[in-house]
Amino acid sequence: MKKNKILLLGSGELGKEFVIAAQRLGQYVIAVDRYLGAPAMHVADESFAIDMQNEEQLSQIIADHSPDYIVPEIEAINTELLKKIEKLGAVVVPSANAVNLTMDRKGIRKLSSETLGIRTSKFAFATSLEELQSASHSVGFPAVIKPTMSSSGKGQSTVHSYDELSTAWEKAINESRGKSAEVIMEEFIHFSSEITLLTISQKNGEVLFCPPIGHTQRSGDYVESWQPHPMSEEFLHQAQQMAKTVVTALTGFGIWGVEFFLTENEVIFSELSPRPHDTGMVTLAGTQTLNEFELHLRAILGIPIPKIELIRKGASAVILASETSDYEPLFTNIEKALEIPNSSVFIFKKPSTRKNRRMAVAVVHEGPNEKVEINNLVKKANEVASLVELEYKK
Ligand SMILES: Nc1ncnc2c1ncn2[C@@H]1O[C@H](COP(=O)(O)OP(=O)(O)OP(=O)(O)O)[C@@H](O)[C@H]1O
Ligand SMILES: [Mg+2]
Known part of the structure; x- marks a missing residue:
């Protein structure tokens, strides 16, 4: 396999797990963000801090490295430039069109609701x-x-x-x-639950789906997620059809986090990310055959993806900072947290904190011969997360 050069634009915790997946398949990754020491930079081959909205700085980094793939990890990048670059032959993931339409709620609403007739609020x-x-x-x-x-x-x-x-x-x-x-x-949708349907567009092959992920949001940010989310076959099928319609229209290759609201009698499309989804960090608990980052990489490089199957139930809970500090916090009580069976903690190593910044995630999974209710797994993930403590340096 070719050793591709991948330019990652945005180097947060999702980028970090993507880089780990890429490193494991022998790829070369250049991580970019607005500051040095960002999570993905700890595992990349090279790192740079630039303003990703700035056309000149972004063009320069692309000209200096001639990447095979440009993989945006955040929304705040100069998408008009990405469109130009795509015309010059660089591969923008999933596609410049998709990045452009999804960075703005207007583009995706117009496409999904008006052009494709998908049910939205x-x-x-x-x-x-x-x-x-x-x-x-x-x-x-x-x-x-x-x-x-x-x-x-x-x-x-x-x-x-x-x-x-x-x-x-x-x-x-x-x-x-x-x-x-x-x-x-x-x-306002009075939903009974909300899900992320991780959906994969492949170069040579059909659109694939992961088992649905349920999640809870607080102040518009995810706090816990679980997989699989219990739902009817009929609703799942409806969500899959909508996801397939939207990602096919957006064009490109890679994983998408397609968000839906579920009410008593309806599935309503909300929005989607053209990249791994934060609620999908639950797949780090080994819930399915390949995690969302491995799937993204395989879809980008055109590596075959055998059937995606649920291996075991899992849950995740976020660990947020409670204070602002210009220093990397110290994580304590990890030993206590990890006494809980089948649990792990992923620390992002962000070099500073601000109130409610996501600093780490706790994930848990079902044991080999265990049968647990998904609600209990979510409770367990939160228990692990709440045992982890952060100490701030001033
Ligand atoms: N129309 C709505 N009715 C009810 N709840 C909503 C509605 N829109 C958003 N929410 C709630 O707010 C959350 C965040 O909304 P949305 O996903 O649109 O925002 P976002 O800023 O793009 O968030 P993220 O980037 O984290 O996905 C939703 O997951 C949902 O819990
Ligand atoms: Mg959202």
Whole structure:
């Protein structure tokens, strides 16, 4: 197999596990982020800190290294440039078109709902408070207001009445990424659960699916996930069909984290990531034949992916920082946490903290002859996570 040069744009914890998968298959990885010492840089061959929105800096790094593949790990990159680069022959994963459409809630809503007819929540876009107020007549209350450009729940708020629109507008605009001054107003879905359906687009082969992952979010950020999520065959089939339709239209190769809300009688498409998904870290518990990072790599390089099967149940729980510090924290009580059978802790080694920054994840899995309820596994993952303590240096 060729030793490919992979340029990873964004070097967080998901990037780190992707680099480990790539290293194991003998690839060469250059990790890039806005700061040095980012998680994926600890395991990459080379690392650079640049502003990934800056066209000049991004072009320079691509010109200097001529990578075979450009693998974005975050949304905040100069996607117009990626489109140009793709035209010059570099492979952007999954495709420049997909990266471009998914970085912005507008692109993906228009494609999924308007072009493909996929079931989503009711929605409307607004570029001023007045437009938002008039959008509220069609969307109704309660509703969720989000910047069109944001992730991890940033700038997001739930509104229950007309009077709350102006505060929500301000929040969305202030916390929006980039120069965009546009928001989406989405009908609030009273879901009974939400899932991520990891979906794989292959170069030579059909679209594949992983067993569904259930998750809980707090303030728009994931706090725990589990696999498999118990759901009916019919709902699973519906989710798979929608996922397949959307990823096929987006084009490209790699793994996608396709998010759905499940209500009593419906499956509703929410959004998707054109890369491994944070809730998919549960696959690090050995829940399936290949974890989400190995699957991403195989799909990119065109390596065969035998049938993806569930090996055992698993759960994950995040470990967040509670303070801000310019130093890497010390993790203590790990010995106590790992006394719990079938548990592991993945520490990202981020060089600084801020309140609620994700610093590590605890994962647990079912033992070889054990039959556990998925809820109990989730509790166990949280128990492991809560035993881990962080000490901050000032
Ligand atoms: N229309 C909605 N109705 C009910 N809950 C919602 C709605 N939209 C978002 N949420 C809740 O907020 C969470 C985050 O929303 P969403 O995934 O759209 O934001 P995000 O900023 O892209 O987050 P991430 O980048 O972490 O995926 C959802 O997982 C869900 O729990
Ligand atoms: Mg999401």
